[in-house]
Amino acid sequence: MDLQFKRHRRLRSSANMRALVRENHLRAEDFIYPLFIYEGENIRNEVPSMLGVFQVSMDHLQAEMEEIVAHGIKSVLLFGIPAEKDECGTQAYHHHGIVQEATRFIKEKFPEIIVVADTCLCEYTSHGHCGVISGEKILNDESLDLLVQTAVSQAEAGADIIAPSNMMDGFVAAIRAGLDKAGFLDVPIMSYAVKYASAFYGPFREAAEGAPKFGDRKTYQMDPANRLEAFREAESDVAEGADFLIVKPGMPYLDIVRDIKNNFNVPVVVYNVSGEYSMIKAAAQNGWIDEKQTVLELLTGMKRAGADLIITYHAKDAIRWLNENQ
Numbered sequence: 439m440d441l442q443f444k445r446h447r448r449l450r451s452s453a454n455m456r457a458l459v460r461e462n463h464l465r466a467e468d469f470i471y472p473l474f475i476y477e478g479e480n481i482r483n484e485v486p487s488m489l490g491v492f493q494v495s496m497d498h499l500q501a502e503m504e505e506i507v508a509h510g511i512k513s514v515l516l517f518g519i520p521a522e523k524d525e526c527g528t529q530a531y532h533h534h535g536i537v538q539e540a541t542r543f544i545k546e547k548f549p550e551i552i553v554v555a556d557t558c559l560c561e562y563t564s565h566g567h568c569g570v571i572s573g574e575k576i577l578n579d580e581s582l583d584l585l586v587q588t589a590v591s592q593a594e595a596g597a598d599i600i601a602p603s604n605m606m607d608g609f610v611a612a613i614r615a616g617l618d619k620a621g622f623l624d625v626p627i628m629s630y631a632v633k634y635a636s637a638f639y640g641p642f643r644e645a646a647e648g649a650p651k652f653g654d655r656k657t658y659q660m661d662p663a664n665r666l667e668a669f670r671e672a673e674s675d676v677a678e679g680a681d682f683l684i685v686k687p688g689m690p691y692l693d694i695v696r697d698i699k700n701n702f703n704v705p706v707v708v709y710n711v712s713g714e715y716s717m718i719k720a721a722a723q724n725g726w727i728d729e730k731q732t733v734l735e736l737l738t739g740m741k742r743a744g745a746d747l748i749i750t751y752h753a754k755d756a757i758r759w760l761n762e763n764q
């Protein structure tokens with residue numbers, strides 16, 4: 439036979455051979471696990487559309503954190519569901535706000551865990567938008583002040599990283615200046631720089647009780663059809679002082695993750711959002727897919743696309759499965 443062709447299968451011949459040439463790997467340190475802290479007592483509600491994800495009140499946080507630490511998770515991302523909401527989202531920047539209290543608790547009891555605080559108003563405003571409003575308009579500059587207050591109060595509570603997700607223009611510049619002025623020069627900003635107006639956030643809005651009461655978020659979150667806009671958003675955030683760039687959602691936007699990874703020199707974070715999680719869970723529950731294999735493939739695909747870090751509700755399971763495989 440004088441056929442000319444390459445024998446790619448040589449490097450796939452056994453599990454050890456495949457491991458030898460594997461290009462991308464998942465590690466426990468790659469994952470950031472979102473937590474929903476509910477103001478109140480004795481609350482541990484499973485989110486119906488997000489099986490395995492719970493809203494927990496402070497009195498359940500110790501147990502939840504022990505489980506998280508036992509799994510080997512190193513970083514958590516905190517969302518709060520306040521007992522009271524108002525027009526201006528006062529509980530977002532209150533000294534005793536739910537995220538501030540949870541941050542203090544975690545940093546006292548589990549000091550080595552990295553606390554990332556989500557900085558947004560939508561869970562705290564009565565109208566459910568990420569900024570303040572006038573009529574049905576979401577006001578940009580007026581919202582910045584409140585977001586700065588939120589970030590500073592989170593840093594005061596001990597947050598290791600501030601993660602603003604509100605998509606107002608100038609939020610990185612404003613928050614950086616506010617943190618510096620308050621003395622938090624060393625607290626980094628993980629910016630949700632590239633955040634699309636996505637239907638995949640549906641289950642999260644149930645979990646965080648933060649759905650907008652009117653309209654949608656399309657005047658501040660990005661159009662899913664756009665790629666160059668992602669460059670503009672990332673450029674301005676880096677120029678304003680972002681230390682990390684988040685691309686969100688993950689699965690339908692891995693091309694954008696690769697673009698951002700290739701063009702910027704800060705760590706790239708992908709947010710594997712609630713709707714992506716719910717789809718996998720639902721299909722797995724029906725026995726239509728193998729959950730373990732699917733999740734590990736999905737998360738590996740995100741790293742291959744260029745993600746340095748992954749925010750994911752699958753973190754506990756993924757780390758458990760990775761340990762089993764070793």
Ligand code: PBG
Nearest residue numbers: 558560603638639642711712713
């Ligand atoms: C709040 C926020 C949202 C998510 C993270 N922060 C929802 C939204 O913008 O409507 C979504 C996360 C997920 O779906 O898992 N601004």
